[in-house]
Amino acid sequence: MxxxxxxxxxxxxxxxxxxxxxxxxxxxxxxxxxxxxxxxxxxxxxxxxxxxxxxxxxxxxxxxxxxxxxxxxxxxxxxxxxxxxxxxxxxxxxxxxxxxxxxxxxxxxxxxVPVAPRNVLKHIVGLYAERGWRPIVAPEMEFFLVARNIDPNQPIQPPMGRSGRRAAAKQAYSMSAVDEYGKVIDDIYDFAEAQGFEIDGILQEGGAGQVEINLAHGDPVRLADEIFFFKRLIREAALRHDCFATFMAKPIEGEPGSAMHIHHSVVDAQTGRNIFSDEKGRETPEFLQFIAGMQNHLPAAVALLAPYVNSYRRYVPDFAAPINLEWGRDNRTTGLRVPISGPDGRRVENRLAGMDCNPYLGIAASLATGYLGLVQGANPRAECLGDAYMSEDELPTNLGDALDEMVASQPMREVLGSEFVAVYEAVKRNEYKEFLQVISPWEREHLLLNV
Structure with a gap:
């Protein structure tokens, strides 16, 4: 070498x-x-x-x-x-x-090795390739900058900004809010440039100290590699300025959670044409089949998109996290959103994944559901034209139920690999069992003297 x-x-x-x-x-x-x-x-x-x-x-x-x-x-x-x-x-x-x-x-x-997450994603991309397709993804990364927390028994607090005040919530898209921790953002840009990564944009999200970074669309494995690297570089940038960066799905009580929204399109490997649009720019049957696959199979993929007990604290009403399988055009209340675009950029955004997921497995699981829809040729439910937050819950609400759904789904076991599913379940059951042995402050406060 x-x-x-x-x-x-x-x-x-x-x-x-x-x-x-x-x-x-x-x-x-x-x-x-x-x-x-x-x-x-x-x-x-x-x-x-x-x-x-x-x-x-x-x-x-x-x-x-x-x-x-x-x-x-x-x-x-x-x-x-x-x-x-x-x-x-x-x-x-x-x-x-x-x-x-x-x-x-x-x-x-x-x-x-079939249980290695990067190999799992490569396997899913390979399934597309066998059909003459090439999947394209564009991930969005949300995370929190928080004050140093060296005692796990203490709640997490927002970071101290350059003004001497803690970062404020409900400041989505505020440039002043981003400037509060501008030195961290500067280092993120510098590190990313040194590593050869392209940032499509950085913005302030709705939580206190919550930031979103968008990445340009591209090959799923390459983008998963970049998110894997980005998580480390963002943590290192934060540590330089006396704060932590966290990718927990729900790190601060009362604040929104952090998602990893994934935009998907599929192109013909020979022509490079987006198969979600026809020659006249109209939506194709394949576009609707991809959505149907997500609606039908995402419940069995949630254990990969929401891999920890904390992940399900993000799936609560009224905190900007869609907890439904509805789809809609330019509708941010739906779990599956079709953003405004031209025919070449027609895509589906999966808004269910948390930023705490392994990027290889989150992207693999999301692509797997769309692939199953394309292969099965199903049709989605009617488009949601209203507030999808009012929809009935269709997703598992805890890690145990999510694992049950994954294991019970023969199509997901087949596309992800039965050996991988078995090992993943073993790891997550162990983590869930450990969590259930921990007594929370809520239990001590409300149960100790009242029951």
Missing amino acids: SDWLTKIPQSARNYIEGRRLDEVECIVPDMAGVARGKAMPASKFARQESFYLPNSIFLQTITGEWADNPAGAFTEPDMILAPDFSTVSAAPWTADVTLQVIHDVFDQQGRP
Whole structure:
């Protein structure tokens, strides 16, 4: 691999130009979207023939515990890591000159490990490719900047702005609100530029200290890689300015939650034409079939879009989170929104995913539902022309029910892979069981002396 620097993106070359490269971080996204792996001197990386990690990294829960292996014995065989040099990017917050590279994972027979989240997304994209289609996505990332919280027993507070006052809520789209923590935003821009990422826009959302970053549309795997990298760079930018960045779905009581809205379109792989529009610019049957697939199969995908107990605190009425499967044109109360666009840009926005989801799995699950609709040829319900917030609840309201829906759905098990579904369920059941053993302040306040 002595010539590996010739294979990396131009942005990474620009970052190390004229400087001595000290370290390379070899990383793999785990089930939660956390970066696992190892760092090594750049000289060793160039000499290394193979890289290894145990397959148990995909059985680790968000608390650091280990779920039981559904396949049986917990022997932790090594997986073979293969660097994807197209993902090489700077780590500009480190003291030394460092590059990071995402690795794909294979078993010892050279087969893609089916439970690896990046492989799951690649598999879904491959299903589209087999039909001559190429899916396109554009994600939106919402997150909160919050005051440092080193005691988990204390509620999370908004950050202190440059005015000396805490960030205020209900300031959506306010430029002054963004300026309150402008130094963090500046570092986010600088880090993103060093890493070669294109930000489509940054705006203030409705929560106190809540920010939204939009990314340009493109290939699902590349965009998931960028969100994976963005979460880390945003956290690092916040830490430089004495605050935290959090991607929890609902970090502050009484404030709206953070979503990862995903815009979807599908193009013909041969012609590049958006299959949601015909030659005259009209909506096609495929457009409606994609929506129908989402309506029919999203309940079985919620466990991937809302992967933690906290995720379901976002699914409450009157907090700007659509908790329905209605669809509508330019209607932000619907779970499935069709934004205003020309024929080439016709797309469907899934507004159900939380920002706490693993981007690979969230995008994979969302694309899987649309794919099933295209293959099954179903038709959606009538368009919702009013306030969809008034619709009946159709989604699971807790993690346990969401896992039940996922496991019970044969179509979702087939497209995602039965081995992946089994491992994902094992990890999430373990996390849910741990949570149920924790006694909350609400229980102590209202039950201790009253029941």
